[in-house]
Amino acid sequence: MTNKKRTIQHTTDVSKLRLMACIYDQESMASLFSLLDFVNPTTNNPFTIFVIHLIELLGRATPMFIDHMKEIGEYWDNNNVAIHKSIKLYEKDRMNCITMNLFTSVTPNRTMYQDICESALLNKVRFIILPFHKKCIKDGNDFSSAILRPGVQSTNANTLIHAPCSVGIYACKNAATWETFSCRSNQCTRRQFVLLFLGGPDAREALALASHMVEHPDVSLIVVRFLANEQRGDIKSERKMDDGVITWFWVKNERNEKVVYREVVVNNGFETVSAIQSLNTSASIDLWIVGRENGINLTLLEELSEWSENSELGLIGDFLVLADFNTSGSVLVVQQQVLRNERVVPLACY
Structure with missing residues (x-):
């Protein structure tokens, strides 16, 4: 560490x-x-x-x-x-x-x-x-x-x-090879990535990674920020840091036609999932990017815990790989480094 x-x-x-x-x-x-x-x-x-x-x-x-x-x-x-x-x-x-x-x-x-x-x-x-x-x-x-x-x-x-x-x-859900998937020619199909920003350090790290990706000539990015209705359950310090990185990202990309930014206000986890499903039906998504779990306002995940099967992906990441979600897009789940003085290390699981 x-x-x-x-x-x-x-x-x-x-x-x-x-x-x-x-x-x-x-x-x-x-x-x-x-x-x-x-x-x-x-x-x-x-x-x-x-x-x-x-x-x-x-x-x-x-x-x-x-x-x-x-x-x-x-x-x-x-x-x-x-x-x-x-x-x-x-x-x-x-x-x-x-x-x-x-x-x-x-x-x-x-x-x-x-x-x-x-x-x-x-x-x-x-x-x-x-x-x-x-x-x-x-x-x-x-x-x-x-x-x-x-x-x-x-x-x-x-x-x-x-x-x-x-x-x-x-x-990875698709069978595309690295040669075709990473093509940079004008004949390549534009790739549509989506970043689901639920707040916290993992989401901020995912946004930093997506900021690099959108500089790729073949990548378009939709950033969706989820907010709790009336800021219920928000941690002020986390919300302030989230606001800062979102502002930084938007100032950097406000003239970039390949970037779309949206905000969605929800009351519980079911509304969060519903908003994600609407994205899936409205566009063909090649890659979903989401923070794993650290710092997420629990209001955004309320009543979803019983759906999770793969703790390594977090609740939203797990939902994205479920068969019921019905997407061919791959999923990248991001966890930001946890500093030594910020964690209690449990026993390793075998």
Whole structure:
């Protein structure tokens, strides 16, 4: 843990943005890299990206953590060759806007989060991107029939608890490849992203990330801020900080035709969900971005707790991946770094 802020919101020099992508298989690699493209590294604002290939250690062999910038030896499993070739191709195609560092962690599922968090701490990472513990079947958009990634849910939960920086969990619903999804030509289809801003530090971090994304030439963004009727349940200090980042974002983008800002006043969680459903029916959404849970006014979530199945995504994130929501859009749930003096660390869950 660290007492220094390592977040996207508090990174003033964009060129020093350091991100970590955790991958388990070719599907998670392709989806996470397509997402990284939309965070919008450029020649003027290059990113440093740390990639950890996570492999479950079976049997009684010794765990390994390999830095491929230093180690000559490599660890091979059935899909290791394809993954490494794809990573090198990705780096080669974007050599002017990213610096890539590759690691392999071979360890039991219950301790994977330790390698993730330690590496993020040592490399001063600002944002970790984790794949959701379910992956959709080919061309599917329904997580109810998705394939489970064994051990990933507990790894995500423990990383959220112990991370020394901000964390995003990415639930990819579409089968688009990274080449087509990240295309920048004039012939590409404009991608529609939606940020659901429910307030609190997680929402502010999500807004900071979305602010980078909307600079991508193929991205349009709808920002929807949810407010409790008559400010019921608001925490004044959080509301003031929310107002500040919303004002900053709007001043920055008020002349940007790709950005739409709306405010929705609700009385309870059902009205929050209804407003989100109306967005889903009125437009084709490629990506939903939402803060996980910290600092959300409970009035906005009232009576929704019994719907949640995946605590790693928070209530709204969980709703967005439910089959009943019926969207083909992927979901990114963001948790801003929690400083050491702001948290009580529970026992790690296995």
